[in-house]
Each structure stands twice: as structure tokens, then as C-alpha cells.
Amino acid sequence: MLPTDLLGDRGALWAVILGLGLVTFLLRFSFLGVIGNRPLPPFVLRLLRYTPMAVIPGLVAPATLWPAATGGETDPARLIAAMVTIAVGIATRNTLAAMGAGAVALAGLLWLL
Amino acid sequence: MSADPSAAYRRGFLASLPFIAMIAPFGLLFGVVATGQGLSMFETMAFTVMVIAGAAQFVALQLMQEGAPVLVTILTAAAVNLRMAMYSVSITPYLGAASLWQRMAIAYCLVDQSYVVGVAEFARQPGWTLRERIAFYWGVVSPIVPVWYASTWGGAAFGKAIPKDVPLDFIVPITFLAMIAPLLLTRAQIAAAAVSVLVALVLWWMPYSTGLLVAGIAAMLTGALVEMWEERRHAAN
Numbered sequence: 001m002l003p004t005d006l007l008g009d010r011g012a013l014w015a016v017i018l019g020l021g022l023v024t025f026l027l028r029f030s031f032l033g034v035i036g037n038r039p040l041p042p043f044v045l046r047l048l049r050y051t052p053m054a055v056i057p058g059l060v061a062p063a064t065l066w067p068a069a070t071g072g073e074t075d076p077a078r079l080i081a082a083m084v085t086i087a088v089g090i091a092t093r094n095t096l097a098a099m100g101a102g103a104v105a106l107a108g109l110l111w112l113l
Numbered sequence: 114m115s116a117d118p119s120a121a122y123r124r125g126f127l128a129s130l131p132f133i134a135m136i137a138p139f140g141l142l143f144g145v146v147a148t149g150q151g152l153s154m155f156e157t158m159a160f161t162v163m164v165i166a167g168a169a170q171f172v173a174l175q176l177m178q179e180g181a182p183v184l185v186t187i188l189t190a191a192a193v194n195l196r197m198a199m200y201s202v203s204i205t206p207y208l209g210a211a212s213l214w215q216r217m218a219i220a221y222c223l224v225d226q227s228y229v230v231g232v233a234e235f236a237r238q239p240g241w242t243l244r245e246r247i248a249f250y251w252g253v254v255s256p257i258v259p260v261w262y263a264s265t266w267g268g269a270a271f272g273k274a275i276p277k278d279v280p281l282d283f284i285v286p287i288t289f290l291a292m293i294a295p296l297l298l299t300r301a302q303i304a305a306a307a308v309s310v311l312v313a314l315v316l317w318w319m320p321y322s323t324g325l326l327v328a329g330i331a332a333m334l335t336g337a338l339v340e341m342w343e344e345r346r347h348a349a350n
Contacts, residue, residue: 013156015183016173016190021163023191029220031201032209040202043337048199050305050336051329052168055193056293057306058313058328059172060286065314068178069282078283085287089294096138098291106283 077109118248121241125252128234132226133256137264139167142288143174144268149281150174154269161265165224165258168292169193171285181322189322192329200228207235207246215247222254224261300343305336 031040064082066072085102092098140161147157147170164170173190181189200223208219230253235246275281297303309332316324 012183013152013177016177016186017156017160017163019183019187020169020173020190023187024164024166024169024194024197025221027191027194027197028201028223029217030198031205032216032220032223033213043341045199045202046337046340047333048195048202049340050301050333051195052193053293053296053302053305053336054309054332055172055189055325055329056168056289056309058309058325058332059175059189060289061310061313062317063175063283063286064290067282069280078280078286081283082286082290085290086294089291090297093295095291095295096135098294099138099288102287102291103284106280106287110280 077106077113080109081106116242116245118244121245121249122252122255125230125234125249126255127252128230129226129253129256132230133260136167136226136257136260139288140261140264141268141271142284143167143170144265144270145272145275146171146174146268146281146285147265148269148272149275150178152269154266157269158262158266161262165221165261166194166197167261168289171288175285176322176325179322185322185326189325189329192326197223200225200232203232204228204235207232208243208250210243211247219247219250222250222258224257226257227253299340301336301339304339305332308332308335 060082064079065074067075067078069075070078081102084105085098088101089095089098143161144157147160148154152160160170160173164173169190172193173186176186176189201220204219204223208216211219227250231250234249235241238245238249241249293306297306309328312328312331313325316327318324319327
């Protein structure tokens with residue numbers, strides 16, 4: 001079960017919803033709306049290309065090694081399920097297959113261990 | 114080919130149908146995880162309608178769960194969405210001449226799928242008029258955005274029925290890993306992922322998840338630099 005820290009502070013939640021919504025819209029609108037057809041420096045375009053790969057692994061790594069659900073203790077079931085997800089994702093190049101394999105591995109391991 | 118916006122619309126609609134299989138599970142999952150984390154149906158739907166970017170929504174949920182402050186949460190989740198600025202750049206030559214209101218609506222709907230399908234088709238159809246390109250774009254968006262809303266709603270409505278012992282906490286990491294693992298194709302992507310993980314773990318002690326922001330910037334630079342080096346090496350050979 002997830003902690004429900006959010007329930008304590010509705011103002012913070014709405015600030016995130018509205019703020020993230022606005023920033024995301026501005027990113028999408030940026031060139032289309034304001035900057036027009038002026039070309040961006042190639043290095044900036046390169047940087048933008050790596051944003052998902054730059055943020056997501058770093059977000060997932062601590063949550064995988066020290067999950068909040070086990071109080072920060074490394075949990076073999078979650079760790080192995082994460083490795084299964086990565087392996088299937090690399091082998092099949094298919095997100096849904098990797099998700100399915102990870103979920104099945106997690107459910108199976110939690111039941112076994 | 115003569116200008117036929119309705120044919121272009123139908124073409125776009127058909128081209129995006131396969132993506133429903135990808136969008137619906139993420140929408141469902143976001144509904145389930147958000148309500149599991151204590152968000153109401155209204156808050157969950159507001160989130161999904163305001164942001165329409167699955168990965169960033171999951172990042173924001175995860176960071177709020179860890180107790181990160183509002184500004185750090187917004188900045189880190191927005192960093193995941195920086196790629197949208199790149200989509201905006203590459204779609205502008207095709208749709209930049211549309212009216213301001215249309216461009217605003219196009220921008221709101223500019224998600225991974227509408228960008229990928231749109232830019233690929235516009236490149237294949239150099240003879241298309243602006244009206245045909247816009248019609249195609251709305252054809253692509255028509256199934257995608259409603260399915261995103263509806264699946265989030267379904268997940269939020271159905272999520273309450275999930276037993277308490279289902280490890281929902283770990284569904285978000287698994288979803289993320291499943292999204293990025295298939296992209297680990299080039300040295301630059303692998304290097305970016307490795308730097309992201311290492312720096313995030315080393316800086317885990319930093320307050321309010323700010324270590325992740327540093328890791329993101331370091332990994333972005335790594336990816337871009339490795340890509341440049343690889344290109345230079347190929348050019349030299």
C-alpha cells in the first residue's frame with residue numbers, strides 16, 4: 001500500500017497538477033507558437049533527445065534498490081522483477097511485453113519468497 | 114493528388130489505431146496508481162487532462178509520494194517532457210502556418226504518438242496542403258486523446274476494487290523500466306542511462322530529490338556528447 005502523504009496537502013497537489021500542466025503545454029507550444037521556424041543549435045536538439053533516458057533510470061534506481069514499501073530494505077522480489085523487466089524489454093523491444101513479464105515476475109516472486 | 118482533407122483525416126485516424134493498445138494500459142495504470150495514492154477521481158482526471166503525458170505524470174506521483182516539494186516535482190517531471198520541445202521544433206515546418214488557436218490545440222495534443230505518426234507521414238506527403246496536414250493530425254489525435262482520458266477514468270473507477278495486498282508501489286518502476294529498456298539501442302542511450310542511475314544513487318542523500326535533477330542534467334550531457342563522439346568517429350573512418 002502506498003503512503004498517502006498527498007492527502008495532507010491538497011494545495012501542493014493542485015500546484016503540481018496546474019504547474020506541470022502549464023509547463024508541459026508551454027514546452028509543446030514553444031516552437032510551434034512563439035519561436036517559429038528559427039532553427040535551434042544542433043547541440044540543444046541533441047540534449048532534448050536524451051531527456052527521457054536521462055531522468056527515468058535515475059528515478060527508478062533508488063525506488064528499485066530501496067523500495068518505500070519495505071521501509072527502504074532491498075527486496076529480492078522487486079529487484080529480480082526489475083531485472084526481468086529490463087531483460088525482456090531489451091530482448092523483445094516491446095514495452096507491453098516487458099511490463100507483463102515484470103508484473104508476472106513480481107507477483108510470482110512475492111508469492112514464492 | 115488533389116486536396117482532400119477528409120481522406121487525410123481518415124488516413125490519420127487509421128494510422129493511430131494501433132497505438133490504442135499502448136495508450137490504454139498506461140491510462141488505466143495511471144488511474145489505478147493515482148487513486149491508490151489517495152487522489153480523488155476529480156483530481157486524477159484533472160491531472161490526466163491538464164498534463165496528457167503519462168511518463169511525467171508517473172514521475173510526479175512518485176516524487177510526491179517521496180515527499181518532494183512542489184517546485185522540485187514540477188521541474189523533474191517537466192524535464193521528462195523536454196522532448197516535447199523537440200517535437201514542437203520538428204512539427205513546426207509542417208503545421209507552423211496554422212492559425213494561433215489551431216496551433217494551441219495542436220500543441221496541447223502533441224504527444225509521443227501524434228508526433229511520431231504526424232512527422233513520418235508529412236515527410237512522405239510533400240504535396241499535401243496545410244489543410245490536409247491539419248486534417249491528418251486531427252485524425253491521428255481523435256482516437257488517442259479520448260482513449261487516454263477514458264482509460265484513466267476506467268483505472269480510477271476500477272482501481273478501488275483492487276485488493277490491498279497488490280504491490281501497486283512497484284508498478285510504476287516496472288512501467289518505467291519497460292518504457293526505457295527497448296530504447297537501450299545505441300551507446301549514447303546506454304551511457305545516458307548508466308550516468309543517470311549512478312549519479313542518482315550517489316546523490317540520493319541530497320534533500321527533496323534534487324539529486325535526480327543533477328543526475329538528469331549529467332545524463333543528458335552524456336548522451337549528447339557520446340552521440341557527437343560516435344558521429345565524429347564514423348566520419349573519421
